[in-house]
Amino acid sequence: MLTNCPDCGGAVTRGHDTFEVRIGRRTVTVPGEYERCRGECGEFYLAPGEMDAVMKRASAMIRAEEGMLIPAEIKAFRKGIGLTQPQLEDLLGAGPKTVGRWEKGTIIQNGATDTLLRLLRDVPAALQHLLAERGIVPDVVPLVPVPRPVSYQYRVTADSAPVVRETLAVYASEAQDLEVAIPVQRAERIA
Ligand SMILES: [Zn+2]
Numbered sequence: 001m002l003t004n005c006p007d008c009g010g011a012v013t014r015g016h017d018t019f020e021v022r023i024g025r026r027t028v029t030v031p032g033e034y035e036r037c038r039g040e041c042g043e044f045y046l047a048p049g050e051m052d053a054v055m056k057r058a059s060a061m062i063r064a065e066e067g068m069l070i071p072a073e074i075k076a077f078r079k080g081i082g083l084t085q086p087q088l089e090d091l092l093g094a095g096p097k098t099v100g101r102w103e104k105g106t107i108i109q110n111g112a113t114d115t116l117l118r119l120l121r122d123v124p125a126a127l128q129h130l131l132a133e134r135g136i137v138p139d140v141v142p143l144v145p146v147p148r149p150v151s152y153q154y155r156v157t158a159d160s161a162p163v164v165r166e167t168l169a170v171y172a173s174e175a176q177d178l179e180v181a182i183p184v185q186r187a188e189r190i191a
Helices: 050-066 071-080 085-092 098-104 111-122 124-134 161-174
Strands: 012-023 026-037 044-046 154-156 187-189
Touching: 012 050, 026 050, 071 098, 071 111, 085 098, 085 111, 085 124, 111 124
Parallel strands: none
Antiparallel strands: 012 026, 026 044, 044 154, 154 187
16 A cells, blocks of 8 residues: 555545446446545556456456356366366466456456356266367366466556546456556556
């Protein structure tokens, strides 16, 4: 948590607002918190974890509205068939760290993947077929946990909260990694 603005040294106070978050074709509005400089520059800052919290709320809302698997269901399915997160990524052809983010709730699986997950969960023959085809042997011994996404503080331009919303939307739709997803012209890593 900031006590003084890294830019102008002014006092920083906490605030909350609603954030529009776009994930795929869906846009939802969820509450979120931020810190704002009350000094001359007036910049907004998102502390570590605050962006994750907003994304979790947004993905939970969309999952509920779309009837998609929730994080706990994905995790229960994976553990139930004895796969590690990387093994499930291999099985689905998903990118590294993707399953961990689904299970954390910071990103949401797309509709086609949700369908595939349900098929593999509910039709054992489909699961066995794909495991054999990909040469994946379920391993009940957990491997090294997938690292948590790194949280940083971000500075966004002082203009307005909508800039924050834009950076969140990019994070939601393109996130392979936080640093990649935040456009540098709009947000700058400061810690
Ligand atoms: Zn300032």
